[in-house]
Amino acid sequence: MDIARQLYQLQEVDLEIESDEKTLNGVVVRLGDNRVILEAQGRLASAEQQLDELRRRQRTAEQETEDLVVKLTTVEGQLYSGRIQNPKELAALQHEVELFKVKRSRLDDGVLVIMDEVERVESDVAAATTALQKLEAAWNQEQQALTAEAAKLRSKLTDLKQKRQSLSAGIDTPVVGVYDKLRKQKGQAVARVEQGICRGCRISLPSSDLQQVRSGNLVHCSSCGRIMFLP
Ligand SMILES: [Zn+2]
Incomplete structure (x- = not known):
């Protein structure tokens, strides 16, 4: 599996953890x-x-x-x-x-x-x-x-955290580090590319970048810096 897809899956788990933790906090308050x-x-x-x-x-x-x-x-x-x-x-x-x-x-x-x-x-x-x-x-x-x-x-959170652990264990540590840093900065570290456009900032990707993404290489959007993922 290409690295962008792995990171995208990691992000989906992270976003679910984030949302469930928020819900749990609300429940605990009540x-x-x-x-x-x-x-x-x-x-x-x-x-x-x-x-x-x-x-x-x-x-x-x-x-x-x-x-x-x-x-x-x-x-x-x-x-x-x-x-x-x-x-x-x-x-x-x-x-x-x-x-x-x-x-x-x-x-x-x-x-x-x-x-x-x-x-x-x-x-x-x-x-x-x-x-x-x-x-x-x-x-x-x-x-x-x-x-x-x-x-x-x-x-559910225990399961998700286990899933996160095994997902991130399958990715090179420095890449996870870059991902984590982007997550902190932007909320979403990985953005889908749809019709040649970065869904993170809605800017068109240069064709050379798009080519790299298609080849399964790790590409950052030249505009917003997010990791590009072609679904
Ligand atoms: Zn972008």
């Missing part, structure tokens, strides 16, 4: 990246915290109402006991009862507002829980797929 789960957990925790706080406020308000009812019952008991005859004292007690009733009505309104809020935040918590469960299920599935893909790519 493996274990659970930011989306952490964010969903954060949203749930925040809704739960809000709910706890509301329930605490609800209990406090309910306790205040209970205390007030006890006081109101006591004052009403005094008022209607018949033991107090003094009109001034009676009027004062009556006034106290009215004040307690107003206060109680305010407290009841407050409890209702809190209960509405509790209901709203309870549904937030339920929605955040469902969203988190869905995300976790999708994430686990994705991670499994990524793990499998990474394993497949690693195994």
